[in-house]
Each structure stands twice: as structure tokens, then as C-alpha cells.
Amino acid sequence: VPNPADYDLETTKGKSAYSRAKKNSFPRSKFILGADNLGRDVLSRIVFGARISLQVTAWALTSGIIIGTGLGLIAGYFGGWTDEILMRIVDVWLALPFILIALVIAQQFLHQGGAALSVVIFIIALVAWTPFVRQVRADVLTIRGQEYVMAAKIAGASHLRLIIRHIMPGTLSTILVVATLRVGQLILTESTLSFLGAGIPDPIPAWGKSVSDGRQFIEEAWWISFWPGFAIFLVVMSLNFFGDWLRDRLDPRLRQLD
Numbered sequence: 001v002p003n004p005a006d007y008d009l010e011t012t013k014g015k016s017a018y019s020r021a022k023k024n025s026f027p028r029s030k031f032i033l034g035a036d037n038l039g040r041d042v043l044s045r046i047v048f049g050a051r052i053s054l055q056v057t058a059w060a061l062t063s064g065i066i067i068g069t070g071l072g073l074i075a076g077y078f079g080g081w082t083d084e085i086l087m088r089i090v091d092v093w094l095a096l097p098f099i100l101i102a103l104v105i106a107q108q109f110l111h112q113g114g115a116a117l118s119v120v121i122f123i124i125a126l127v128a129w130t131p132f133v134r135q136v137r138a139d140v141l142t143i144r145g146q147e148y149v150m151a152a153k154i155a156g157a158s159h160l161r162l163i164i165r166h167i168m169p170g171t172l173s174t175i176l177v178v179a180t181l182r183v184g185q186l187i188l189t190e191s192t193l194s195f196l197g198a199g200i201p202d203p204i205p206a207w208g209k210s211v212s213d214g215r216q217f218i219e220e221a222w223w224i225s226f227w228p229g230f231a232i233f234l235v236v237m238s239l240n241f242f243g244d245w246l247r248d249r250l251d252p253r254l255r256q257l258d
Contacts, residue, residue, distance in 0.1 A: 036214065046231050061182060071133045075140075077159070077163055105122075106120075128182065143167050144167060152166050177246050180243035181239075187239075193208065210224070211229045
């Protein structure tokens, strides 16, 4: 039984793993989604591209959660000028043209044949942390006035203990929901960077780059760009729907409306 996705990325690194399909081969029984302009199986590249996209997104999201949650806890707990400074930094950061900055950073690594994977993770992490700051801060502003927090403060608990032991657990549901909703957006960001040539370097099969590579063959071989683009659409929409469902289940105010 032929393997529908027989592109072996681990042993070839994408340099010589060409299928026996003709270039721009129309989808057929062996190559279900067709072959690209180099004769490589499109389905195989989508499968391995999913792993790369999720790996990059996971690292960038983890960085965003750590940075954003930490800053949100500090801003919400201490308030005052600390809160003002941190929130103004967030506002300025959101106003910056991210795509332009990403292209400038990636340009420094083009002499290596594309931006290194770690650089792509760093670039995406630049936009991953801001939603966590705002949402966690909003939760902390509410939690820090609760009776159990005030009792712990009167009992002599340190700032660090109050934040870690009593306040942060109350923000975990918010962090989980924001992270779930953010995954789809970060996958889309990675795909956009790859499409513009500032993302995953060759020969790694990134979804966005697959869409970009197929543009010049769109009339004769539409499937090269269509299927990776459809995979992006399907994953992003599925994650957004799951994030909305999770928010509805975890937010008590929304549960009361059911």
C-alpha cells in the first residue's frame, strides 16, 4: 500500500526528496494532492509543514505567555506608575509596524539562505506577549481586592508569595483561553512571514512558503498554492472555534447566559 505522504524530511532535509511524479503533476491516486514544480508530493510537504508551523508557534507562544503573564502580574499588582509605564509600552509596541520590523530583522540573515528558525521564533514572539499583558492585568486588578488576598497580606505574606500563591492561579483560565485563541493568529503570522520570504528558510516545507512558491504556477498548477492555503485556513478557523468554545465554558458570566 503506497504511503500517501512519503516525503522523508528527516533523512533528506528536503534537498533531494523528489517524488517520481512529473513536475506540476495533477492530483492522482498515488499523489493525492498532486506534486509541486520540483515534482515533490504536496501532501507530504503539507504534513511536515504542519509540524514546523506548530513547533514555531509553540515556542513563540510559550515565550509570549511567560513574558506577557509576568508583566501583567506586575502591572496589575503594583499599579501606579509601574502600571502606567508598562501599559504605555504595550500601546507603543502595538502601534509599531510589525511586518516591516520583521522584514528588517530577517534581512540580516538572508545571506544564510533565509532567516534561521530561532530568529523566526523570536520575530513571532515579538507579537505574542501583548494580549497576555492586558488580560492578565485586568484579572489581577479584580483578584487583588478579594478578601483572601487581603487576609494573606495582613498575615504578612510577601509580594512574591501573594502573586505566585494567591493571585496567579486565578488568572490561569484567562491565560488558557488567550493562548488557545492566539495559536491560530500566530500560525497565520508565521505563514505570512514565510509567504513574504522572511520566515522559515529553504528547504524546510513551511505552509506560507508553499503558497508563495506556487504563485507563478497558479494557472497551470493551482493545487501547489491552494492546498497549503486551505490547510492554513482550516487550522486557524478550527483553533478559533475551539478558543471561543473554551472561553464560553470557562467564563462564568457567559455560562450564566446559557
